[in-house]
Amino acid sequence: MTRSPASLFDHDLVVVTGKGGVGKTTVAAALGVAAARRGLRTIVAEVAARDDLTRILGGEDRSREREVELAHGVHHTSIDPDTALREYLADQLPSRTLAGLLADSRVFGPLAAATPGLRELLTIGMVWELAQPERRSASAEPYDLVILDAPATGHGVAILSAPRSFADSSRNGRVGRHAATIDALLRDPQRTAVVAVARPEELPVNETLQLRDALGDALGLSLSLAVVNRVLTNRLTAAEARQLEEFPVENAAVRATLAVHRRAHTQQAQMARLRRGLDCTVCGLHELPASALGAEQISELARELERVL
Amino acid sequence: MTRHVVHGLTERLADAAIVICAGSGGVGKTTTAAAIGVGLAARGARVAVVTIDPARRLADALGIAELGNDPTPVDPARLTAAGVELRGELWAMTLDPKRTFDDLIERLSPDAHTRDEILENRIYRQVSGTVAGLQEFSAVAKLHELHVSGRFDVVVLDTPPSRNALDFLESPARLTGFFEGRALKAFLLPTGLAARTFGRGTGLLLGALRRITGVELLDDLGVFFRALGGLVDGLRERADVVAGLLTDPGTRFLIVTSTEREPAEEAMFFREQLAAAGMPFGGLIINRVLEPGGPAAGVGAASDAIAPDLEPALGARLAGKVARAYGEALALMERDAQAIERLAQRTGDLHPVIVPELEGGVDGVDALAAVYARLFAV
Numbered sequence: 296m297t298r299s300p301a302s303l304f305d306h307d308l309v310v311v312t313g314k315g316g317v318g319k320t321t322v323a324a325a326l327g328v329a330a331a332r333r334g335l336r337t338i339v340a341e342v343a344a345r346d347d348l349t350r351i352l353g354g355e356d357r358s359r360e361r362e363v364e365l366a367h368g369v370h371h372t373s374i375d376p377d378t379a380l381r382e383y384l385a386d387q388l389p390s391r392t393l394a395g396l397l398a399d400s401r402v403f404g405p406l407a408a409a410t411p412g413l414r415e416l417l418t419i420g421m422v423w424e425l426a427q428p429e430r431r432s433a434s435a436e437p438y439d440l441v442i443l444d445a446p447a448t449g450h451g452v453a454i455l456s457a458p459r460s461f462a463d464s465s466r467n468g469r470v471g472r473h474a475a476t477i478d479a480l481l482r483d484p485q486r487t488a489v490v491a492v493a494r495p496e497e498l499p500v501n502e503t504l505q506l507r508d509a510l511g512d513a514l515g516l517s518l519s520l521a522v523v524n525r526v527l528t529n530r531l532t533a534a535e536a537r538q539l540e541e542f543p544v545e546n547a548a549v550r551a552t553l554a555v556h557r558r559a560h561t562q563q564a565q566m567a568r569l570r571r572g573l574d575c576t577v578c579g580l581h582e583l584p585a586s587a588l589g590a591e592q593i594s595e596l597a598r599e600l601e602r603v604l
Numbered sequence: 605m606t607r608h609v610v611h612g613l614t615e616r617l618a619d620a621a622i623v624i625c626a627g628s629g630g631v632g633k634t635t636t637a638a639a640i641g642v643g644l645a646a647r648g649a650r651v652a653v654v655t656i657d658p659a660r661r662l663a664d665a666l667g668i669a670e671l672g673n674d675p676t677p678v679d680p681a682r683l684t685a686a687g688v689e690l691r692g693e694l695w696a697m698t699l700d701p702k703r704t705f706d707d708l709i710e711r712l713s714p715d716a717h718t719r720d721e722i723l724e725n726r727i728y729r730q731v732s733g734t735v736a737g738l739q740e741f742s743a744v745a746k747l748h749e750l751h752v753s754g755r756f757d758v759v760v761l762d763t764p765p766s767r768n769a770l771d772f773l774e775s776p777a778r779l780t781g782f783f784e785g786r787a788l789k790a791f792l793l794p795t796g797l798a799a800r801t802f803g804r805g806t807g808l809l810l811g812a813l814r815r816i817t818g819v820e821l822l823d824d825l826g827v828f829f830r831a832l833g834g835l836v837d838g839l840r841e842r843a844d845v846v847a848g849l850l851t852d853p854g855t856r857f858l859i860v861t862s863t864e865r866e867p868a869e870e871a872m873f874f875r876e877q878l879a880a881a882g883m884p885f886g887g888l889i890i891n892r893v894l895e896p897g898g899p900a901a902g903v904g905a906a907s908d909a910i911a912p913d914l915e916p917a918l919g920a921r922l923a924g925k926v927a928r929a930y931g932e933a934l935a936l937m938e939r940d941a942q943a944i945e946r947l948a949q950r951t952g953d954l955h956p957v958i959v960p961e962l963e964g965g966v967d968g969v970d971a972l973a974a975v976y977a978r979l980f981a982v
Contacts, residue, residue: 316630316866447629498630498659528932530925538922548910548930555929558961582936588865 303519303604304330306488307426308480310443312451313492314502318524321588321596322492322580323444324369328597329604331368335439338362338370340422342446342454362425362435366590370438372425379417386431387469415457416474423477426486448506455481455489456513481514488519493569495523495562495579504572518575522600523566526579529559578603612981613858613957616887617644621854622751623760623886626772626874628867632891632959632975633860634658637762638666638696639975640858642683645694646976649757652750653696656743656764665969666696673703675750686973695756701764704742712838721831728828739764740775744846751849773881776847856886859951863893863943875951888956889979890944894937895960 303309303326311323323339330337362372384394424431426441445451458478462471481487491506493499503521510516531539536556542549570577580599583592617623617640625637634655641653652675655668663669666678675695683690706723713719722728743764750759763772849855857878861871871888878885910930914923948954959978962971976982 314630316628316864494630497661501660528929530929535922535925538918539926542917546914548914548926551933552926552929555933 303488303490304333304335304440306440306519307486308422308441308443308488309519310445310451310455310487310489311492312445312448312489312506314494314499315447317492317494317499319447319492320444321524321593322490322522322600323442324593325580325596325600326490327369327442328366328593329601330440330442331366332597332601335368336370336436337368337440337442338372338425338438339442339444340425341371341373341444342418374418374421376414376418379421380414383417383420412453412457412461415454416461416470416477419454419457419481420473420477423480426480448502448509452506452509452513455510459514482516484516487516489516491518491521491573493521493523495526495565495569497565500565500569500572503569507573518573520575520603521569521573521577523569523577523579525582526566527555527559527562527582529556529563531556576603613640613643613887613889613979614647614981617758617856619854620856620886621758622747622849622852622856623758624747624763624850624855624857625761625860625889626763626857627860628870631860631862631867634762635662635972635975636858636860636889636891636959636979637760638662639972639979641694641696641760642688642690642972642976643980643982644758644760645690645692646688646980646982648691650693650755651695651758651760652756653694653760653762654699654743654746654750655696655762656699656701658698658762661968662972663698665972668696668698670698672697673700673707673746675756682969683973686969688973688976692757699743699746701739701742704746708742708745708839708842709835712835712842714834718831718834721827722835725828725831728832740772741843741846743772744775744849745842748846748849773850773877773883776843776850850883851881853884855884857883858886858889860889860891861947862891863940863947865943868943868947871947872950885951885953888947888951888953889959890947890956891959892961893940893944893958894933 309326311319311326313319320341323341327337327339362370365371381394385391388394422441422443425438428437430437445454458474458481462474462478489510491503493503507518510518531552536553539549539553539556566577566579578600580596583595623637623640623644625633625640627633634657637655638653638658641651645651653666654675655662655666658666658668660669665682667682668676668678675697678694678696680690680694683694709722710719713722740763743761747759747761750756859871859874859878861867875885875888911920911923911927914926917923918926944956944958948956957979959975962974
């Protein structure tokens, strides 16, 4: 089913995932900036706890797990499974002392780590909490939009499907009920959208097509948008390329232009393959010459994304 | 452009028995590992290349499209067609990490019942797939197995695409730590697992875990840890041997990266970790470097002087396009040059091997031959 990409920011949760190294954090940040420009109070939640986004948007490296406003209307938090476990215990157990005792115990941590899907469940549980109109602590303001900078494809799907498998295996417990609630959010295409990030190359395109299948199988969701990073600008028509190929003298500029043209051509073939395989909008973001991405570049990418949103 | 002096890998790998290609995902690590295999086999060695998740065309090029757990010979005719003569032997395989670990469990299990109890356990299936660096450990275990088999002069390993390089280096120690951990010991207490689990003492903790997870999982955990208990010594021994391999003087770690920020940061971090762990660094390979039109381009005129020169021959419109495209290409090349300089300084490899961005992708036999030619400066 084709979903209208115009509705991306109408969701409660936008999950950004893709193959490792394709620029997921960049796209999550650019989406965050675009959403904030529309006046949405937005938070980008990073799972891998490396604070990549804080560096990109120029914030100070503050303590993790806190919700920090990095740019106007764009907040950021970094979710760490151990902290998630700690907070969850505090919520679920009658006394904070008991929760602290458990979380600090050298036995409990490894056991929890070995429990299938528990860390994933707790992680996505914190994301779910961010998306609630009523926050856990009364002082916390609700967000209009949560953007999850999810781990690479396989693990991203694992995180999204953890609540269901957990709910299935412990149906009677509190956790099972909570997991079912989270699962309901994730499976609702009106509330949760998934954005795939790729590069115009064979392997990332393959992985995006696999992600499409895995999402359908595990959650019954389809992709809302695919963003392709680092697409070269090709300015030449076929006739112009031929004209340059026949250029009589050796010229570095002509040679370089033709090389870019050929690479862009290969990239376009991969983009076309992606478009054929997906029902959603495929948006290419242009390669930027800056050596490091900063707020200015993210803002530029956000403008490119706004054209298709 | 001093970094573009060609320094091949030939000397650096002269006495290597194990070559480990490390680096972030998406930087052409698998193709690099395969091309190193080609280069060593071309010089007469018997080489096995262990790849992880290769691109379809690369797998087809090597004849290893199926997951297998033992190397198969690569048909030399495939490479002859691309202009490379193999004087030695090239073997390749795609690692199945889960099966490698399953095989290990099978070998270490005292009997079929224990083996089945572990392999069919829900917790094991979870743990062996994802947690605790078992994929990384499996890769090193396979490396070790091939190394001691005597069938190969050199084994080349393409490492799993970890988010963090430490996952790989620490995988043997982590595995050992996991088995020696208190969680395991708590479950391995000699008598009455269930009674202890739900009784006094640790009962408070485990009761809370039960409350959170549901009791069925706890039963699975109990079975898993108890069944694994008999294998702990064997696994620990194996982990120790495998860890020793990583610091062996016959081992070379090659760090593979692109010029992009994240892989480059990861490469520099990995270099530090190698040094800290006393593991032998064999050199830096920087892939996907932009050299529009081939090496030594980019020494042309500044982009603003281009258009007037070309205008008579191409017309104003096309000359303008060429000038803009060239200007952008120069900016990207400048970005690459800065990244290379920084990588060289930070890793201490002042003459990294530079492999250009290949037109038409990095996956076919021709690309393999082209990367080989750059790596070994032939």
